[in-house]
Amino acid sequence: MTFSSELREIPGARWVSAAAAVVAVTVTGLALVGWALEVPGLYRWGPALPDMVPATCMRVLLLALALVLQLVPGGFRLQSRVAQATAAVAVVLGAMTLWEALTGEQLPLLLRAGNLQPEGGLAARPALSTALSVVLLGLALLLLEVPSWLGVRPSEVLTLANALLLTVVLNGYIHRVGSLDPRPSGGVPLAMALPTAVALFSLGLATLCARVGRRGVMAQLTSAKLGGFFARRLAPYVVFGPLVLGVLLAGLAAGTGLPLTLATVMLASLVSALGLLLLLLAARVLDRIDRTRQEVAEALQRSEVRFRGLLETAPDAIVTVDASGRILYANAQTERLFGFPRAELLGQDVSVLLSEVRRSAHRRERNAYFSSPLLRAQRGVMRLVGTRKDGREVPLEVSLSPVEEGSFTEVTAVLRDISRRLQADAERERLLSLEQQARAEAEAGQALLQTVLDEAPVGVLFVEPGEAPPLVNRALRELLGKPGRVGREQLVSRLRMPDGATLPVADMPFARALRGHSVRAEVYLLQPEGRPAVPVLVNAAPAREPRGRILGAVVTLQDISARWELERLQEEYVGLISHDLRNPLNNISVRLQNLRRVLEVRGREEEQDYARERLLLDGVLRSVDRMNGMVEELLDTTRLESGVELHKEPTELARFLADVMERTVLPEERSRLRLEVPRPVGPVSVDPARLERVVVNLLSNALKYCPPGTPVVVRLEREGGVAVVSVRDEGPGIPEDKAARLFEKYFRVRSVKGVEGLGLGLYISRLIVEAHGGHIWVDSHPGAGSTFGFSVPVGTGAAGEAAPRTHEEDSSELASAGPPG
Missing domain, CATH: 3.30.450.20 (PAS domain)
Known part of the structure; x- marks a missing residue:
């Protein structure tokens, strides 16, 4: 089915058309049932009224079929042609009835259609008005798709003409004009049956609603404009008002016996009243529309003011x-x-x-x-x-x-x-260029850094916070036996304590460095394929930006297998010295002492003075003792460098210093010493035996290098969390360049003659103080004396601590042990 460009879809119009068609088909179907079952009330709606004959039913059903075929959406061209053919058949049948009425001739086709003679004597042919209505509706259905001409749709004109005819018929029934004389003598009936009028009226309404054009009556009725509004409001009154009034007056005349002329006068008066009512209704509606228009105009003016204000701002x-x-x-x-x-x-x-x-x-x-x-x-x-x-x-x-x-x-x-935007775009382009340049420089720098790191002899790992993969160098990959990508999980799974225990993730060097700590530890690194574990020195420190924020952790791993081998050889060397060098010296010392006693006995027996011989023996014994002291210094140095166990215990330093001065200083030198303690220091956790070695060394140096009779002041005080011990003398002083090297191994000040030694005393003192977690220093100027001092932490600690191999702050140092496993 083809829709013209002038047609438009109105929501609900098709449903109204379909409902009206159903009413027409229902009325017609009931009439046919009445003829079949001989129930006159179904095809004759009142005594002495015309019948809806079967021939009329056939014509109405043909029209309904043509309408339904055109109502079904999405139809094919064949469907449209069948609908038009059906409508054409209905037109032809209606035209034949009109021809018979006009010419008085009976066509054979009509006779064969069924001239039934029911008992009432009424003809079985359709009435003249019925035939005319069928022709009008059939033509309207044939022209349903024809567009408007001069603003009028042909289909609507034919349908409205049919509606006018049916209105005349219905008014005739209401006012009993011609309804009792259904046909002239021997001719075609003039009056239309009441069921036929209802069915054809319903089909006319269905035909009007089947297609709504952009022009015409239905276009006016369905228009959203003011005319459509009034048309929809007034149409029911205009169409059904006179019919309803006629029915009421006819009923009144039948019930009261009023003359027809009086009833007609009353009908005219009521029509006038109805027209006045419609006029008043239209005036009221127009007033409401005018008020709405004024409100809309005021709202439009306010909106225009707001819009203009918006434009201005x-x-x-x-x-x-x-x-x-x-x-x-x-x-x-x-x-x-x-x-x-x-x-x-x-x-x-x-x-x-x-x-x-x-x-x-x-x-x-x-x-x-x-x-x-x-x-x-x-x-x-x-x-x-x-x-x-x-x-x-x-x-x-x-x-x-x-x-x-x-x-x-x-x-x-x-x-x-867009001046600023273009400037911003230019600035963004400039910044983007700078960013790309900086990125290229950073990538080049990273490549250079990677090259430098790859050439480093130690393994290097840089770990950022989060889960980003770390940066590693070639030495670390070789150390781990991983030629490809290395992650932090490799360290977690491979690092072991010297006793074989696994390090917790939170105590991993990189994890502690990310928390801001510096770490230095000796651990074992497990090797793949069952190879022996490798001892490594791990250093970890946080990498910070200038404002202090931690950017990551730098971790280095150095294979110290060679150093540990040297330490093992050193321990063997120490054992060799301890056994093969110190024992002969002890034997020499014992034999010389025995020889001295023998000389004393023989001198008393022979009454001879062996003074010269005893003097020679005393010199040899002093040399042996000095040789023993040097051996002990070498052994102590080796032990301290290898890490020895400190036997700490809470010690009152003031009493400890007084006791050391009393026991170790000769009586003739003791008067030169003065101990100063401004206020109590409290207990300090130290190894008394090793700390005594430090104090004796500082006292002996002070007494040895300062002129005889000059005082030596020993001072003990507390500064924050440390106890500070200082020894001040009035000796010749030490040049600044030599004072900076006093605590180095084997260093001696050559300007002082007559003083012998290996240059290990102050070095050993430094190792002992640092093993306690303290610090040792000297403050000296030529001609102004010297002050040697050291500090140890205040408080009590656990006994039996190992002397660390390093002296880094916040270090994590592990004692030497055999490889795990």
Whole structure:
């Protein structure tokens, strides 16, 4: 089924059409049932009224079938042709009945259609009015798809003509005009049966609602405009009002016996009253519409004020121009942006806002824009360069919004100054270029760093916070036996304590460094394929930015297998010295002492003085004792460097210092010493035997290097969390360049003659103090004496601590042990 371009879909119209068609088919079907079952009440709706004969039922059903076929959506061309053929058959049958009525001839086809003679004596042929109605409706269905002509749709004209005919029929029944004389003598019946009128009226309504055009009666009734509103409100009163009034008056006349003329007068009066009522109703509706129009106008005015205020406060310049390019409106931002007063802009050509070289091209583009609806439909944003009144150029971003009303077209342009955006874009491009350059430099730096790290002899690992993969060098990959990618999980699974225990993840060197600690530890690194574990020295420290934020952790792992082998050899060397060198010296010392006693005995027996021999023996014994002291110093140095166990215990340093001075200093030198303790220090956890070695060394040096009789002051005080012991003398002092090296191994000050030694005393003292977690120093100037001092932490600690191999702050040091497993 083909829809004309003038037709339109109205929601609910098809449903009304279908419902009306169902009413027509129902009435017709009941009539046929009445004929079949001999129930006159189904085809004759009153005594002495005309019947709805079977021939009429057939015609009505043909019309209903033609209508239904055109109501079904999405039909094929064959369906439309069948519908038109059905309507044409109904038209032909109706025309034959009209021909018989006009000419008085009986056509054989009509006779064969069934001239039944029921008992009432009424003819079985359709009435003249029925035939005319069938022809009108059939033609309307045939022309249902024909478009309007001179503003009128043919289908609607035929349907309305049929409606007028049926209204006459119904009014005849209401006023009993002709209804009792259904047909002339021996001819075609004139009066239409009441069921037929109802069925055909329903089909007419269905035909009107089946197709709604953009013009015509149904277009007016369904219009959303004011005319449609009034038509929908008044149509029920106009169509059904007289019928209802007629029914009421007919009933009144039948019940009271009023003359027909009086009833007609009353009907005319009621029609006038109905017209007046419709007039008053229309006036009321118009008043309501007028009030609504005024409210809408006021709302529109308020909206216009708000819209104008919005335009005036808009941050962009807004200009409205007509098709000739004249400026019709410009907001305040346009004045500020271009420097033109608004009064000067209005009426000017919009090209005044452009540079001279751009104006001619703009006029061509403007003419093409206004002449092409397609261009106006392609909304978008364009860029151009405007010109201020002072001649300066302004980069603009322009959005066009056309307004079309009939042949009138104007355009509103929104012009945005994008100077800052372009500057920002340029700055962003510059920063992006710098960022790309910095990224390239960073990548080059990282590549250089990777090259440097790969050439480093120790394994290096850089770990960032989070889960980012660490940066490793080639030495670490070789140390781990992993030629490919190395992650922090490899360290977690491979690092072991010397006793074979696994390090918790929180105590891993990189984890502690990420928390801000510096770590130095000796651990074992497990090797793949069953190879022996490798001892490694692990150093970890946080990498910070200038403001102190931790960027990551730098971890180094150094294979110390060779160093541990040297320490093993050193221990063997110490054992060799202890056994093969010290024992002969002890034997020499014992034999010399025995020889001295023998000389004393023989001298008493022989009454001879062996003074010279005893003097020689005493010199040899002193040399042996000095040799023993040197051996002990060498052994102590080796033990301290290898890490010895400290036997700490809480000690009162004031009493400890007084006891050491009493026991170790000769009586003739003791008077030179003075102990100063300004205030109590409290107990300190130290190894008394080893700390005594430090104090004795400092006292002996002070007494040895300062002139006889000069005082030596020993001072004990507390500074924060440490106890400070200092020994001050009035000796010759030490040059600054030599004082900085006093605590180095084997260093001696050569300027002092007559003093022998290996240069290990102060070095051993430094090792002992640092083993306690303290610090040792000297403050000396030539000719002003010297002050040697050391510090140890205050408080009690656990006994039996191992002397660490290093002296890094916050170090994690593990005692030497055999490899795990």
